[in-house]
Amino acid sequence: MTSRLRLFARDKAALAGAGLVGIIAFLALAGPHLVPYPQDATATHILDGLDPPSVAHFFGTDDFGRDLFSRVVLGAGTALELALGVAGIAMAIGVPLGLWAGYFGGWLGNAIMRVTDVFLAVPSLVLAIALAQLLRAGVGSAILALSLTYWPHFSRNVYAETRSARTATFVDAMEGMGVAPNRILFLHILPNIASSIIVRATIGIGYIIMLAAVLGFLGIGVPAPQPDWGATIAHSREHLPDDWWLAFFPGLAIFLSVLGFNLLGDGLRDIIDPRFRRSR
Amino acid sequence: MIEGSLLHVDDVTLVLSTERGEATLLDHVFLNVGHGEMHGLVGESGCGKSTLVKLVLGLTPLEARIKTGRVMFNEMNLLSLSDLQMNDQVRGKLIGFIPQDPFQSFNPLFSVGDQIIQALKRSPSAKSRTRDELRAHLFAMLERVHIADPVASLRKLPHQFSGGQLQRLMIACAFACGPRLVLADEPTSALDVTTQQQVLTLIEELNRTSGVAVLLVTHELGLVTQHCDRVTVMYAGQTAETMSTDVLLEDAKHPYTLKLLACHPDRGRGLDGIPGIVPAIVDMPSGCRFHPRCEDAFEQCRAGPIPRIDVGPKHTLWCRLYQPSNGQEAAFVAS
Amino acid sequence: MLLFLTRRVLLGIPTLFGLVLLIFLLIHAVPGDPAVVLAGDQATPRQVAAIRAQYGFDKPLMDQFAIYVSQLAHGSLGVSYLTQRPVARELADRLPATLELAFFAMTLAVGIGIPAGLLAAQRHNSWIDHTLRVLGIGGLAIASFWLAIMLQFIFSMNLNLLPVHGRLSLGMQAPRRLTGFFTVDALLEGRWSVFTDALRHLILPGVTLSIAPLATIMRFTRASVLAVLRRDFVLYERAMGYPRAILMTKYILRNALVTPITQIGLLLGAILGSAVVIEDIFDWPGLGSYAVQSIATDDYQATLGVVLVVGFLYILINIVVDFVHALIDRRLVEQL
16 A cells, blocks of 8 residues: 555656645635635625736636635635535446446346447537536536436446456355355455546546536536636636636636646556556 | 677676666676577576577667677677668568567558568568569468468468467568578467477478578477577576587586476476576676575685686586686585 | 448447437426427417427327437427527538538647657657646646637737637638538639638637647557557567668557547547537537527527437447448457
C-alpha cells in the first residue's frame, strides 16, 4: 500500500490533480463561510452591475451586480454537490447491473448489456439534454437526467471487469466448493474491481461537471439564482466583448476542476493497475 | 584479430545506468565465430546471450553504453558504425536474424510475403539479380524449407500459419538475403518438441550447404552438442569458456561448463541442480560472477578481471583455477 | 468482407430498435398526457386531439408502439409545434450544415492529432513529448462553449480576423445545393470567393469542436505507438534492416492506428453532442441549434426527432468505423 502511495507521490501530474480536487472540495465545503460576499448567492445590486475586476471584487461583478468571485467559489459547491449526487446514483444503478450481467451472463445479462448499448448509442450530451428537457426544470431533474446518461458507463466498465475477474482460477475453485454466488460476488469479486470503479468514478465526476456546465449554459440545469458556472457564462454572452470577466472566470473554474479530476483519475489508474499504466 | 574469424567480439563491456546503480550487462565478453561455422552460444536465461546478439546488430537500448571492446565483422568494427550504416550494410544484409517467437515477430497486419520481400529487396541477393531472378531465388528457398505453394503462402497473413511454418519462413528469409552470418536467437524455444528438431535440422542443413555461418543462441546444451561445431558458454554477462563441441564433451575445464554438463540428463548422475541462483543484474558479484556458486572458488576469484587462459588452439576459458601460461591446473588448487 | 459488413449491419439493428423503443418510452415517461406534452404548451385542443389520433394514444401500448414504428418507417418524425413543419423535413434541411462542421472538426482533429501523437511517441520523454501531453490533458478539460466564446472574443471582436457567426457573410449567396456542404458545393460550382468565405466561417466553430477529439486522438496515438514500439516484430524488422522511414510510416503506423481509429466513432458522436451548444453560439443552422431552439420552446417532437436522428447517425458511424478497422486488421474479419 505504501509503495503505491510513494508511486503516486512521484507522479507530478497526479499530485497536481489531487491538489486541484482538494481545493475544489475545500471551496465547496467552506466556501459559503469564506467568500467576501456570501449574500450574493441570491441578492442583487443592479447599481454595481458589470464592474471590472478590482480589489473589492477580485473577479468583477456580474450583470446583477453580484460579486463574481463569490459566485464562482459558491459555484464549486453547486457543481460538486451535483456531480457527487449524479455519480452516486449512476453507480447505484450501473455497478449492480454490470456485476450481475458480468457474473451470471445468460439472456438476462445479455439483455442488460443491450440496454446499456442503447443508452450509449446516443452521444451523452444529446441524451442528457433531451432528458433534462423532458423532466423539466429543477435540480432534481438535472441530477436524474445526468444519472440516466452516465450509469451505462459504469455498467459497461463493471461488466468487462467482472467478466475477466470471473475467469480467475480462484473463482472456479470457490464455485467448485459450493460457495454461494452472492458471497463470491460481494466478498471477492467486488473488492477486486473496486479500484477500477473508483477510477471511473473520479474521471466520471470530471465528465459530469462538464455535462452539468453545458446544461447550465443551456438553461436546463440548476435554476437561477443559484450560482452555476455554465449559467453565468451563458449570461456573459450578451455582454461581450466589454465585460469579458463574466465569461472568463467561470470557464477557468470549470477548466481547473475538470482538469483536477482527470489528472487525479489518471494518476489513480496508474497506481492501481500496472497493466493500464500510461507509457511514460 | 584472430585468423579466419568472421565475427570477433573482443573484450566488450556494456553498462546501463539504473536507479539502483550501474549495471554491467556484458563484462569483458568474448566471442569468435569462424567462416561457415555452426557456433552455439549457450547459457541460462539472463546470462546476456540475447543482449550480445542485440549488441552485434547494434540494437541495444539507447541508454546502454559500450565501455570497452570492439566487434569485428568483415574487417569493420561494428560498434563504430552509425545506425544508418548498420541498417544499410549489415542488418538483413551481411548478418541475418532468426527470432525466438515467430508469431510475435511477424507483423500481424501484413502478409508474410510483403515482409519477407521488404527484407530481401535491399539485400546482397537482390543486387546481383533481376526481379524475376529474385523471385525465383525466394521460391527456391521456400521450397528448401518445405513451404508448400509459395505463391499463395506469401500472400497469407501470419496468423494463418502454424508456429513451425512461420519459423521456417523466418529461416528462409534470413538465408535468402545472402548473409555471411545468421544470428538465431533461441529459434526453437517457442515451438513444440517435434517441430524443434525439424527446425534445427533445417538450419544445420542450410549452414552446411550454403557455407553461411550460424550463431545458435540457446539455453539447452543438448541442442548445441547435437548440431554445433563449436560452443561458447556464458554466465551472468561473462564468457566462461569457448571450445569445439568435441572438446566440450571430453575436456571442458570451466566449473560452470562442467556443472552444465552434469545437469544434462544424459550425462549426469541424475538431476543435479546447481546450488544457488543467478544474481540480480545490479547485485553482481565482483570478479568471476560464478564464484559464489562454485565449489572450488577461493579468495582470488573475487578479484577481477579474470585472466584469459588459452588451453588449446581454439579452446579458451576464463577462470582462476588454471595457470594462464599452460592451462594446467594451478598449483594451489586442492585435488 | 461483404459478409463481415452484412453481419455488422445486422448487429446494429437491435440497437437501433432499442433506441426507437427508448424514445417511445421517453414520450410516455413524461408526467401528464403525452398528447398534450407532444403538442406543446400553446397547442389548441384541436391540435392536441390531432396528435392523439395520429399517435393513437388512446390505444393500448403495443399498438401505439406499432404505430410509432410505422410512422418512422414512413419517414415521419412528427410535426414541430413551433414551425408547424414536419420535423423530418427540418432535420433534413439542417443535417448537411452539421455534417460539414463535424467533418471539418474531425479532419482537424485527425490531421493534427495523429502526427502530434506520433511525434510525441518518437520523441518519448523529451520536452516536446511533455508539452504535448500537457496540452492533451488540458484540451480535454476546456469547456467547449467557453472556448467558443473566448475565441469569438479574441478573433472576431478584438482582432477582427474571423467572422463571429453564421455560415456565410451577409450578401454572399449560397452555392447551389448538391451535397449541402457549402465548401464542397462552392468548389463544384467554381465559385472561389464563396468557398473561402464558407471556409472562414467554418474555422472558429470547427476549431472549437476539434479540440477535445484532437486531444484524445493525440493521446491514443501516442500510447499506441509506444506500445507498438515495444513489440517483437519491431525488433525483428529493425534486425532485418528495414529502412527507418518505411518502418515507421508503414509497418508501425498501421498497427498503431488501430486504437485511434476505433476512437473516431466515439469522437464523432461526442462532436455531434458538442455541436448542439457550439452551433447555438455561432448561429450555425444545423441540428444542434435546432435542438437548442426546440429545448427553449419545449418542442418535444423536435427534440426527440433530433435524438433519434443523432442516435441513428451514431450507430451508422460506428458501423463504418468497425468496417475500416476490419480493413486494416484482417484478423477481425474472421472473428466476428
